[in-house]
Amino acid sequence: HPAPTTPAMAATVRFGLLVAMFQAMTRDRTSAKKRGRLRTFLDRAYGASGRDDYFSALRLILPSLDRERGSYGLKEAALAAALVEALGIAKDSPDAVRLTNWRRGGGGRNAGNFSLVAAEVLQRRQGMTSGGLTIKEVNDALDRLSASDTRSEKASVLSSLIKKTNALEMKWLLMIIIKDLKLGISEKSIFHEFHPDAEDLFNVTCDLKRVCEKLNDRSQRHKRQDIEVGKAVRPQLAMRVGNASSAWKKLHGKPVVAECKFDGDRIQIHKNGEEIHFFSRTFLDHSEYTSGMSKFIKENILVDRVYFGWGDACLGHCA
Structure with missing residues (x-):
């Protein structure tokens, strides 16, 4: 077992550690292995003394559930244009065309997967040396990105991130921004590995930060919470079938x-x-x-x- 971290250490957890977990999860064949990776990451990165900071990591693992940060206003097309500006490349250059035509042949073998197309372009410019960004610094940068109004402001934040990350880290950052990590592990499994009562609490509060703060000790069970008027409740959805x-x-x-x-x-x-x-x-x-x-x-x-x-x-x- 790793040594417990102190709160100060929890604030310096490297984003690269999270990226290493993401990469390993994409190679794992079974859900059990993926869940084990997450548990190991949480124990290793935060331990008993760094539990107050769980939200900083879980909002990056479950970006679609994070309501503390506003919208980035960047779907793939807008993100491609902002990246072209951030990289300072001509709009008609081969790499700019590859980014803007990511859905079609312009993306080569990775056509249809924006993050992989972008990683291909970035790798030629960034290399593989990590800039050592912490999870806190990544969240601060994403806060600035969501607060930016113009494409130029967004491009400036992206440019700063490109200078401080490697291509692999930037690929996962882009996936966090478009809120589609493709980890092959369900939200239910992620919640369960964090805490046995996490999914139930989220379903009646829809507040990821509150879940992380209330359930920061996995050994302590949480009394089932009733629905509150004024707090969003997760709606029931019909089962999806193919035909x-x-x-x-x-x-x-x-x-x-x-x-x-x-x-x-x-x-x-x-x-x-x-x-x-x-x-x-x-x-x-x-x-x-x-x-x-x-x-x-x-x-x-x-x-x-x-x-x-x-x-x-x-x-x-x-x-």
């Missing part, structure tokens, strides 16, 4: 009724006195709905529904 035949088999020959499905937005409405929230399925609070909807909701309530418009102007259903 209609698979869905039909699940019904075991029972009679069914089919009805027209209107397409709208999944919304969770929380009202408590004057306080009202409209949470999306990704736990974002859409305050812009308040003026149009709040007057129709009189009672204190927590309801999970699909929200869509209906009116004469659009001859019925308005998506």
